[in-house]
Amino acid sequence: MEHGWLHSSLIYLGAAVLAVPLARWLGLGSVIGYLAAGIAIGPWGLKLVTDAETILGFAEFGVVLMLFLVGLELEPRRLWALRRPIFGWGTVQLVGSTALVATGAVLLGVDWRLATVAGLALAMSSTAIGLSVLNERNLLPTHAGQNVLSVSLFQDISAIPILALLPLLAAVPAHAEGGASAGWISAGKALVAIVAIVFGGRLLLRPALRWIAKSGTPEIFTAASLLLVVGTSALMHAVGLSMALGAFLAGVLLAESEYRRELETDLEPFKGLLLGLFFIAVGMGIDFAVVLAQPLVVLAIVLGFVALKALLLLAMARWMDVALVERPVFTILLAQGGEFGFVVLQGALAVGALSAGHSSLLVACIAISMLLTPLVLLLVDRWVAPRLARRGTASVAEIAAPQDAPIIIAGVGRYGQIIGRLIDAAGLSATVLDHSADAVEGLRRFGWKAFYGDATRLDLLRVAGAHKARVFVLAIDDVEQSVECARLVREHFPQLTLIARARNAGHYARLRELGVQHIERETLDSALMSGRSVLEAMGWQPHAARSQAQRFRRHSIELLDSMVPHMADENRLISISRQGRQQLEETWAREREQQRGETERRSGGWNAPAGPPRIDPDAPPGNTTGAD
Secondary structure (H helix, E strand, C coil): CCCHHHHHHHHHHHHHHHHHHHHHHCCCCHHHHHHHHHHHHCCCCCCCCCCHHHHHHHHCHHHHHHHHHHHHCCCHHHHHHCHHHHHHHHHHHHHHHHHHHHHHHHHCCCCHHHHHHHHHHHCCCCHHHHHHHHHHCCCCCCHHHHHHHHHHHHHHHCHHHHHHHHHHHCCCHHHHHHHHHHHHHHHHHHHHHHHHHHHHHHHHHHHHHHHHHCCCCHHHHHHHHHHHHHHHHHHHHHCCCCHHHHHHHHHHHCCCCCCHHHHHHHHHHHHHHHHHHHHHHHHHHCCHHHHHHCHHHHHHHHHHHHHHHHHHHHHHHHHCCCCHHHHHHHHHHHHCCCHHHHHHHHHHHHCCCCCHHHHHHHHHHHHHHHHHHHHHHHHHHHHHHHHHHHHHCCCCCECCCCCCCCEEEECCCHHHHHHHHHHHHCCCCEEEEECCHHHHHHHHHCCCCCEECCCCCHHHHHHCCCCCCCEEEECCCCHHHHHHHHHHHHHHCCCCEEEEEECCHHHHHHHHHCCCCEEEECCHHHHHHHHHHHHHHCCCCHHHHHHHHHHHHHHHHHHHHHHHHHCCCHHHHHHHHHHHHHHHHHHHHHHHHHHHHHHHHHCCCCCCCCCCCECCCCCCCCCCECCC
């Protein structure tokens, strides 16, 4: 078809633009949006695209770019630190999952060769979905995220040994023997390619990028970035290894270079689009004919292999000391099938290790497991994660013994800790409460006396000594919990002087409505301190900058207090805000004019007292009109 690429681009981009925002709006995540878009435009949907395999090969480059960017975040020292989880736990996952799935299949009467091939294919996990979900949730730096990355990397590294093993599982021994020999030759080539990338990258990549950067042409640097990824991927593909593994190694080699951030900026847009295209191709590639022909068989295979892998992964998570709340994500992301499973099945089909019918069935099962993974994560987030979070805090006992300190601090985050340290340094005692067991344990390790307890519970406030204390410091992060705690304190312990922290103007207003008099916005004073530094850097005298900041602080508080009664009326709030800003600007403008006149009258006296500084926009930094 003439201009076929234009027609295809219109379909793919249109489907993504419609499906992904809708999926995000429904709270389903972008991966489900892409997969749903693929199903909708594919052979079993609107039939706008009928050849998913053609686009899948190109779209797989999105996975390659993602691994390159992940590599840029891992300096060689960090990668070396991950060697044990990569080769240790990666081996446990791959070998253990293969053994469990193959054993289960053999017990059901499947030939051991076919069972082993199926076990190897189904033991793989989707690197694309796993890392996308971790990045979307900002979980990659966590312990669970790093272990998911480690296991995924080992699966990529195991490509050659698995492909070399497949001919041994074929039905014809002679073919298997020749294939095995060729497989070990390929393994040698792969080792040479890895060495070439590592040493070549050390010696050539940085000088080459430095030379290209000197050209001063941004688009050529972008082209060089893409060429680097394509080149390393092509080299690995030529020797039969995972293209993503080659890109990952190249990223690691450049993780400590001065071009790291520029490479990330240049490649990030390509990665996102191509990765989305990969998911669309996976959605299009689901063979619903196989699913509809054997729905119970497909369901049994999917549930069976996911359950067996999940059992192993849950045990691994416990041995690896993964936090309780992180275990579901770790397990679900590695229990699904993966794109490399498609490669294993294609290789097995090529050497005669399984039939076309079995291959289609297993491909459909892997694709469906990938489709269901984001949905299962959503269910776990809603129903399982909150329970695990509560169980994770059960190790710290609630406050039980009555306390009698004159000060109670509720919330020991970054705000409450500073108040606590100041009180302690002043020789005063305080009862410290927090609903986070981790925060309480951390404070105890540093020698602070803190108690686990929910400050929105009246019984715990009584145990903490609220009926006898003099001051209650409300430093809770969560706005709703903070307001509820303030309501309880005002209602049941009116003798307490309540000093509260407000996260924003809305929080401030709600506390004011409850009658709280001492409220500090958490960012106001730090912002004013920075503003003072700006004025001083522009030539203001320190005392004048401090005075101006204090005046602005008073104005800000008065303005916000005047807005409290009208928080439900947005138009009224906007009007009050504009009037307040205009009045302040006019007042300060008049003062500047008066000061300019006084400065001009005094300009003849060398020892005339210096008034508040005036900034001349044409003067060089550091100069102040009226100052020597």
